[in-house]
Amino acid sequence: MSSVSPPVVLPSTDLARLVLSTVIEGESPAIANHSVRSYLFARLLADELGATPGGDYDEELLFAACVLHDVGLSPSAAGPQRFEVEGADFAAALLAEQGVPAEPVGEVWEAIALHTSGGIAERRGLLCRLTRGGVGLDFGREAGFITDAQASVIHAAYPRLDMERALVDEVVAQARRTPSKAPAYSFADGLTAERGTAPHTSRLERAATATRWAAYARH
């Protein structure tokens, strides 16, 4: 049950520490904190779905997928492909170097590559579903089952820091510098279109002020 264990315990394996230090050192604090919160929310979602770590899913792989899901927005993974795919490639290379076998590496690749693909990720297995679900929960989507106590502890440990704006800023800046990163009708393309049209903010940012997490955004 999610209420038994504190909601901010992170895996402590060598791989998990490497994953965490990669985003803490490579990403802005707003995006790094969002990435860790996404994992914590994904764990609560797994509990909610009755899915068991070590049985239904691998906690370390879920940690890697969630915590690295936006690594494509960092300078260390800023190639010409869309950020979801650059991030997936970066994560896959990191895991492979640490000895993770090809099949789970492929699952993490897919979970990161599809994390902005609503309606598709949910159909690609539990790791994909939990990764997109955890990210979505941090954007306030379908967060009704999260208790206020859980939300408070998570946001106190990993403050929001105007995450939505930081994230959209980076996605749009990448897309404007490198158009190949924003294929037509992709996530980056949609955000860039919204930023380029009145009222010049994305729905993602406007929605942030209306979610349950709005009260935490000032902290």
Add this chain to the structure above:
Amino acid sequence: MSSVSPPVVLPSTDLARLVLSTVIEGESPAIANHSVRSYLFARLLADELGATPGGDYDEELLFAACVLHDVGLSPSAAGPQRFEVEGADFAAALLAEQGVPAEPVGEVWEAIALHTSGGIAERRGLLCRLTRGGVGLDFGREAGFITDAQASVIHAAYPRLDMERALVDEVVAQARRTPSKAPAYSFADGLTAERGTAPHTSRLERAATATRWAAYARH
């Protein structure tokens, strides 16, 4: 070499005939013709890439993926998921009923589900790449290697019939009737946003008048 065989030969197996009759009977002529042209262009793309039918890819699976890629826009596959996924589910069920094994069924599912996911489909194997590539060629993308003779024969056999407008009409109508079919920042969501904002046409439609195929659109 693509110039050796006429570019409008379709596979003639029982499965291919069933696939073809499904779209001819179930979709508007504009979308059915687009679907068949997507296969023919995908074959030419395969030749261009040096990929061999029967060796690098299965011709029947490529036919199924291309010809059924928009079946989610037909009344027979109009469930609440995004049309790419409804179409993938429909195609997978059809192939499984015809005795196609689970693994190739899964490949066709993915090729259809990801056909609007630019930058991701290209990374998911040859069938995904050829399916999205064939569809893209029919929208005029990167069509430089197609000869005028090939384009003429293909368009004479399967006229364009204002395909772009017919397709966007259907995607947007579905999204407006059933919002779950247009997750935020999906293809359907982007088209719906464009249709809802001046000049009230999508980039997909406006681009159509500027592609090599514009001259065929009147036929």
